[in-house]
Each structure stands twice: as structure tokens, then as C-alpha cells.
Amino acid sequence: MARSIDKTSVLQLYKTILREASKFPAYNFRMYCLRRARDGFRLNKGLNDQRAIEKVYTEGQNFLNIIKRQAVVYTLYKAKNLVIENERPKNST
Template sequence: MAGSVSKGQVLSIYKQLLRESQKFNSYNFRNYALRRIRDAFKDNKSLSQAQEVQKQYQFANENLDIIKRQTIIGKLYSSDRLCIEKQSANE
């Protein structure tokens, strides 16, 4: 492994994951992704070994790439909003 992961890098990937998961068109996918990201970071916040932190950081980067691809694909197949979602003012 190249080096250890800083707290700033971990915070940055966390914010990127949350930001990208907000782009899901589907309410269910969006909420699942947000919940899963928060739970995973909460579960791993006590990691102290640099090798394990690096492994989880790499896993987060891979998942960020997956989320980016899925949001692009989701935009190709858009659907109507659910009634529990906020409606925009111009509708």
C-alpha cells in the first residue's frame, strides 16, 4: 500500500458518497444508499490499524464509482416521483 489514509481523505470520501447518492432519481435507492453509507462509516469509525483503514477507504472509492455509474444509468430510465417525495413548486 502506498501510504496511510488521513482523516481528511476519509471525510472527503464520505461527503462525496453522500453527495453522489443524493443524485439517485429513485426515492428507495437514494434512501437506501444514504442509510448504508452512514451505517458503514459509523461501524468503521473505531478502526485504528492503517492497513484496515486503507482497505475500507479503497472499498469506499470502488463504491463511489458504482454509485456514479448507477446515477447516470438511472437518469436514462426516469420515472414519476412517489407521493411521499417533496413536490417541486413548479408542478
């Protein structure tokens, strides 16, 4: 029995994916997950077929579960920050 996916649940999934992706300590993985989520939602924003929407929504939930697990693992084995992650010194002028 398939349930109807409404706009608010899709937006909630999108926000949750972005929030969880931002928890990655590693810059490269964090940016990859954010890009993949944004691109995936943009690509599928014009879907009208309910079965296709349900399929893509389920894939999004699976992606969210993967992100949650991997963020925990990468937190346990945190590496040094990259050069682009360091803050620039502020000018005093």
C-alpha cells in the same frame, strides 16, 4: 506501496458519497445509498489498524464509483415520483 489514509481524505470520501447518492432520481435507491454510506462510516469509525483503514477506504471508493455509474443510468430511465416524494400543499393560514 500503501499510502497513509488521513482523516480529511476519509471525510472527503464520505461527503462525496453523500453528494453522489443524493443525485439518484429514485427515492428508494437514494435513501438506500445514503443509509448504507452512513452505516458503513459509523461502523468503521473506531478503526485504528492502518491496513484495515486502507481496505475499508478502498471499498468506499469502489462504492462511490458504483454510485456514480448507477446514478447516470437511473437518470436516463427516470420513473415517476413516489407519493412520499411529492410536496405537501402549504397551508395558507
